[in-house]
Amino acid sequence: MRSIICLVLICGFMVSCKDEATFIPRDFNTVEIETILEDSLLSIRSIDILNDGSLTFAANNGAYGLYNPKKESWQISKQVYDTLQLEFRSVAHTSSDFFMLSVGNPAMLFKTGDQGTMELVYFEEHPKVFYDSMIFWNDQEGIAIGDTTEACLSIIITRDGGNTWHKLSCDVLPKAKEAEGAFAASNTNIAVKGNNTWIATTAGRVYFSEDKGKSWSVVQTPVINAKETEGIYSMAFYDNKNGFAIGGDYTNPESNTANKIITNDGGNTWTLIASGKEPGYRSCVQYVPNGNGKELVTVGFKGIDYSKDGGDSWKSISKEGFYTLRFLNDSVAYAAGQKRISKLMFK
Numbered sequence: 001m002r003s004i005i006c007l008v009l010i011c012g013f014m015v016s017c018k019d020e021a022t023f024i025p026r027d028f029n030t031v032e033i034e035t036i037l038e039d040s041l042l043s044i045r046s047i048d049i050l051n052d053g054s055l056t057f058a059a060n061n062g063a064y065g066l067y068n069p070k071k072e073s074w075q076i077s078k079q080v081y082d083t084l085q086l087e088f089r090s091v092a093h094t095s096s097d098f099f100m101l102s103v104g105n106p107a108m109l110f111k112t113g114d115q116g117t118m119e120l121v122y123f124e125e126h127p128k129v130f131y132d133s134m135i136f137w138n139d140q141e142g143i144a145i146g147d148t149t150e151a152c153l154s155i156i157i158t159r160d161g162g163n164t165w166h167k168l169s170c171d172v173l174p175k176a177k178e179a180e181g182a183f184a185a186s187n188t189n190i191a192v193k194g195n196n197t198w199i200a201t202t203a204g205r206v207y208f209s210e211d212k213g214k215s216w217s218v219v220q221t222p223v224i225n226a227k228e229t230e231g232i233y234s235m236a237f238y239d240n241k242n243g244f245a246i247g248g249d250y251t252n253p254e255s256n257t258a259n260k261i262i263t264n265d266g267g268n269t270w271t272l273i274a275s276g277k278e279p280g281y282r283s284c285v286q287y288v289p290n291g292n293g294k295e296l297v298t299v300g301f302k303g304i305d306y307s308k309d310g311g312d313s314w315k316s317i318s319k320e321g322f323y324t325l326r327f328l329n330d331s332v333a334y335a336a337g338q339k340r341i342s343k344l345m346f347k
Helices: 002-022
Strands: 031-043 046-049 055-058 063-068 073-078 088-093 098-102 107-112 118-124 131-136 142-146 154-158 190-193 196-200 205-209 217-220 230-237 243-249 260-263 284-287 296-300 303-307 315-318 324-327 332-346
Touching: 031 063, 031 315, 046 088, 046 324, 046 332, 055 088, 055 332, 063 088, 088 142, 098 131, 107 131, 118 154, 131 190, 142 190, 190 230, 196 230, 196 243, 243 284, 284 324, 296 324, 296 332, 303 332
Parallel strands: 088 131, 230 284
Antiparallel strands: 031 332, 046 055, 055 063, 063 073, 088 098, 098 107, 107 118, 131 142, 142 154, 190 196, 196 205, 205 217, 230 243, 243 260, 284 296, 296 303, 303 315, 324 332
């Protein structure tokens, strides 16, 4: 019996080593860009891919829309509320509903309604209110985060599928730094894996919850954050341990010092990586699906970059500018930015 167990363990070890050794990251060198929506009046910072592969967006001028890739057609609408000029920078979805959250005062969160129109499910007035990002853990529970209004970040949570949202008390959140908030640049400063949640802030800090927002801790990262335009702009996790974040200063986009960090312990500690190397400021980073946590893509208004070694080195593969990115599969993504949404095919 002991010899059989040893043989099983040895075989399992050999298979594991073989699987790890045989993973060879791809080496993207180019990206083909196909514009699928063009509108000179739009600035688009929030997109989302639904379960059926459809693409959604919400933007300035109250605009939001749905793209059917099979028909290559758009349905675009405008959300109207009194005389307000609504701007949306956060979107999310469940298996049955689409959500979009406005920036500025008042904050308004809309949900797809049974009558085919968007229904208002959360409303908040405050001189400092400004929501930045939104995501769902599952079909019932979701979270949105915003800048500090009192002594803590603004965090609202739903536990009933998005029908009602409740703002967390500062009693259950770490005290915010002076004027701490998040950048509403790409709807990617919240990351979730299972019950775990990470939030990246303008102060270069990362908030963490292991119970879907019931309790929180916070750590300071070495990302540059001395100015109000500096900090973490985007964060992604490949699994519960491995994460990457990027930022910098959008007013000094060529600066590449202390703007990229990595964790391999679930966000307990963060280390600077590729400091002083390209890329500089970027507004969005995403892991390439099935890339074993080694392949990453960043976008910003200065271009598109790719890493095949976990962020240690990067190559510029396009100077085309975008604000945000979402992968459809391991070689195709959608990206949005000023005046357009495009389909990106990495090669």
